Amino acid sequence: MHAVLQREGTRVGRKRVERLMRQAGLAGISPRKAKGFTRRDPDAGLAPDLVERDFTAPVPNRLWVTDLTMIATLEGPLWLSAIRDAFSRRVVAWETSARADADLVLTTLEYALASREPIAGELIHHADHGCQYTSVKLTTRLVRAGIQASMGSVGDSYDNALAENLWMLIKTECVRGRVFATRAEANLALFNYIDGFYNPRRIQERLGYLSPIEFEEKHYANQAATEQVNLKPRQPALTS
Secondary structure, three states, rough: HHHHHHHHHHHHHHHHHHHHHHHHOOOOOOOOEEEEEEOOOOOOOOOOOOOOOOOOOOOOEEEEEEEEEOOOOOOOOEEEEEEEEOOOOEEEEEEEOOOHHHHHHHHHHHHHHHOOOOOOOOOEEEEOOOOOOHHHHHHHHHHHHEEEEEEEEOOOOOHHHHHHHHHHHHHHHHHHOOOOOHHHHHHHHHHHHHHHHHHHHEEEEHOOOHHHHHHHOOOOOHHHHHHHOOOOOOOOOOOO
């Protein structure tokens, strides 16, 4: 019975979103199958898979997933690196470069650490077997920050599905049907999409039809309310 009610609730939510989209003159776009860009270093040491396809987290900054993808421009390829928090699906950091190297993924990590300040020992950083993620530069920085490195198996997109899902959204909703003359033009489009739409405004069914930022704000508001209740002073015992 619970499963039936859950399906009905989901159906009602989808119908509501479809109605709002029609009213706004919007239409859905079907995703295309993504191409793989992973280049593995056969001599590199690999981290264990600490995630095992469970892309959930009870609170922010417990599981970050990351990957690289390529955006085509008339000037040449623009490589996009992003880190996504599994709790809220928020893109906590992203960076672009003309080169898909270790410096790109390391810069993305530095931006994420500066903006989120995770607690050492509590965060898992999950990636694929790309040579950028097995590089000494990145693995050393993860150790210094007290972050556990995790990697999926070889050639299996399901082992990094949350990151692949982000590329599907970006390619479908931001990139498809557009021709970018320069890398700067593509970079601006990504900024408008990720920081201007996806994080603050794009609602998701798994987040209770909230955007990633709204979902995190709700979490922290509930946490503050709970802490406030726990901090209330005890009433002195009545004496006769």
